[in-house]
Amino acid sequence: MTIVDQATGPSVSRIGLRFWSAALAVAVFLVDVLTPLEGAVAVLYVVAILLAARTNRRHDIMVAAAGCAALTIVAYLLSHGLQSIASPALRALVSLAAIAITTVLALQNHTATNRLAAQARLLNLSHDMIFVRNRANVITFWNKAAEQTYGWSADEALGKIADELLQTTYPDRRDVIEAGLLDTGRWEGRVQQRTKGGAAITVDTRWALQHNHLRKPVAVLETHTDVTERVMAHGALVESERRYRRMFDASRIGVAEEDWSDLRKALTALNLDGAGLRDHLSRHPDFFWQVRPLAKITNVNPALQKMVGASSSSVFIANIDKLLDRSDRKFVGALVAFAEGEPFYEGETELIRLDGRKIPVLFTISFPAGPDGDRNVLAFVVDITERRQAQDALLAAQADLAHAARVATLGEISASIAHEVNQPLAAIVTSGEAGLRWLRRDVPDLREVATTINHVVAQGRRAGEVVARIRTFLKKAPPQQDMLQIGDIIEEATSLVARELAKDDVVLTVEIEAGLPPIRGDRIQLQQVLVNLLINAGQAMSGQSGSRVVTLRAGIAQAENLAITVQDSGPGIRPDDLPRLFDPFFTTKNGGMGMGLAISRTTVEAHGGQLSAESIPGSGATFRLTLPFSQQHALP
Structure with a gap:
């Protein structure tokens, strides 16, 4: 049994078949009535019934059969009447029998055709691609799913060789697969095919061999399921598993x-x-x-x-x-x-x-x-064994580095102590020498001697205060914060450097605005900063001909800040030296330690202020110190 055509003809074809069936019946009737032919002309009505059967409508078959039978009887009556029953009557009976047999066979064929058409419609409802090919591999049926998946319509596919149309690639030799199909009647496998658009797809195919009534193979029913996405997903899963397994086995992490x-x-x-x-x-x-x-x-x-x-x-x-x-x-x-x-x-x-x-x-x-x-x-x-070992090594290195830092810090502290104490010690020596000169006179001037001794005592106390501040710093004690009048600090600082500046013929000018609010800080530390700046200004002009002037000004920079500037008339600072001026151990003086300005900036910053320098070569240098006023005394 083979699958019937996928669609009946259009209604106009049925109308044409009905017309030609009726025309043929009328022609046979006229020939039977009007011609003297004695043969069984009425047998030709069978052709009219077969034409009506081509419409695939049961009603058309019944109408055609009834009409042809009626015409046969009418023709007999018109030609022979009922006077005698002879051979014409026998021929009429043969014609009626032929019409009846043809009608029965046509109705049986119609039933079988409808049954096969119903089966074909069921195949069209399937989501799988289904087609039938004959023994010559020519496609005779092509369902809707095949049209949608492969892209060829039924009209395009019918009559084509299946393997050539679909460019099928088999997992084994084609003749081996065909031999297995003939042997068992079935075959299943996975093949590669191409659509009308050229896309490659993978399908699971199942073949069933069809036999005729003599058990001879006549056709093959192929059912295909598109598994392209499933195969791709499985391939991706397998590749992912393979990658995971490679990472799992090759990873250095347990x-x-x-x-x-x-x-x-x-x-x-x-x-x-x-x-x-x-x-x-x-x-x-x-x-x-x-x-x-x-x-x-x-x-x-x-x-x-x-x-x-x-x-x-x-x-x-x-x-x-x-x-x-x-x-x-x-x-x-x-x-x-x-x-x-x-x-x-x-x-x-x-x-x-x-x-x-x-x-x-x-x-x-x-x-x-x-x-x-x-x-x-x-x-x-x-x-993490190696990391633990590295940590141990790092801790050991940190201990060594801390020791080295302590040694370096000790060196810096020593330099700081030497620098800070050097000034009062120098003042003590100077005052002591002056006192000795007053005593060696023919008539010793005891008042001057007493004055110099007072200077010695004052400088000794100042040296003690400097050392005390350094000890406080080393013990990390909180800095001493007192309410201070900047005018008092300036007065003390200028008195300490007066002899040093006078020795170098330096004229010191002090300009202080009236009514400046107090500041909060350490008197000795701020005093030492001003002493450093004034001494540096005086030393910058040593050996210089002409006037030597240092100007110290104190005033309000902003509502909350006090500004102190120390300006000299010396040669100024070279542009290359200006960026490194406050670096520790950087100095432009012969025999200098390079700690004064570094310590001064650190001290000022500890008080919440800033210390900066500016200079135009040949026009002297200016150091600007800003300090915040005490909050409760800040200007509005």
Whole structure:
């Protein structure tokens, strides 16, 4: 049995068939009535019935049969009447019998055709591509799914050779597959085909061999299922699994695959939330080790095997209890995190190698979400032995560096002490020499001697205060903060440097605005800053011909800041030296230590102020010091 045509003709074809069937019946009737032919002309009515049967309508067959039978009887009556029953009557009966037999056969064929058409319509409803090819591999049926998937309509596909149309690629030789089909009547496999647009698709195909009534093969029914996306998804899954396996095996991080589904069941049976589990574990510390075997290790990568000295994954799994320190509570936290639904848990612990040596490790246990998440728990382990060793080495290096820093700091402090104490000591020496000169006179001037001794005592006390401030600094004691009038500090500082400046013929001019608010700070430290700036200004002009003038001004820079400037008439500062002027140990003076300005800036900044310098070569240098007023006395 073969599949019938996929569609009946259009209605106009049925109308034409009906017309020609009726015309032929009328022609046979006229020939039978009007001609003297004695043959069974009425038998030709069979052709009219067959034409009507081509409409594939049962009603048309019945109408044609009834009409032809009626015409046969009418023609007999008109030609022969009912006077005698002879051979014409027998011929009429033969014609009627032929009409009846033809009608029955036509109706049976119509029923069979309708049954096959119904089957074809069912095949068109299938989501699979279905087509029929004869023994010559020519397509005789092509369903709707085949049209949609392959792109060829039924009219385009019918009559084409299937393998040529679809460019089918088989997994085996075509003749071998055909021989198996003839032997068993069926074949299944996966083939590659191409659509009308040239796209390659993969299909699962099932062939069924059709036989005629003599059991001879006449056609093949092919059912195809498009599995292109499934094959691509499977290929992607296989490739992903292959990549994961490569990473799993090649990773230098230890990885263990674990199944915690039985552990989940055990925790569910306890009916405890995270807090309840913590309490349960604190009251039953051995509970973890009782349920730990329920967390089954399914695989271990080579890096983790090597980390603990195991020769294989099975050896690692068999000795897992020996690798964990029972006194370590880190894994208890992992159990609680698992019960609370956390996505992961990480910590630091130690593993015990099979040779007994302990190794420090960082670990992360990942708990994937989803129905199969408990079966795919991953534990990542990183050996941090080298990091621990590096940390120990770093700590040792830091200790050495701290020692070196202390030595360097001691050197800087020594330089600072020498610099700060040098000025009062120099003043003491100068005053002492002056006193000796007054005593060596023929008539000693005791008043001058007393004055110089007072200077010696004052400078000695100042040196003691400087040393006391440095000791306070070394002990990290809070700096002394007093309410200070800047005019008093300036007066004390200028008196300390008066002899030094006079010795170098330097004229000091002081300009202080009236009514300046007080500042808060350390009197000795700020006094020392001004002394440093004034001494530096005087030394900058030593050896210079012409006038030597240092101008000290104090005034309001802004509503909340006090500004003090020290300006000299010396050669100024070279542009290359200006950026490094406040760096420790940088100096432009012969025999200078390079600590004065560095200490001065640090002192000013400790008081919340700023110290800067500006200079135009040949026009002297100006140092600008700003200090904040005490908040309760700041100007509005």
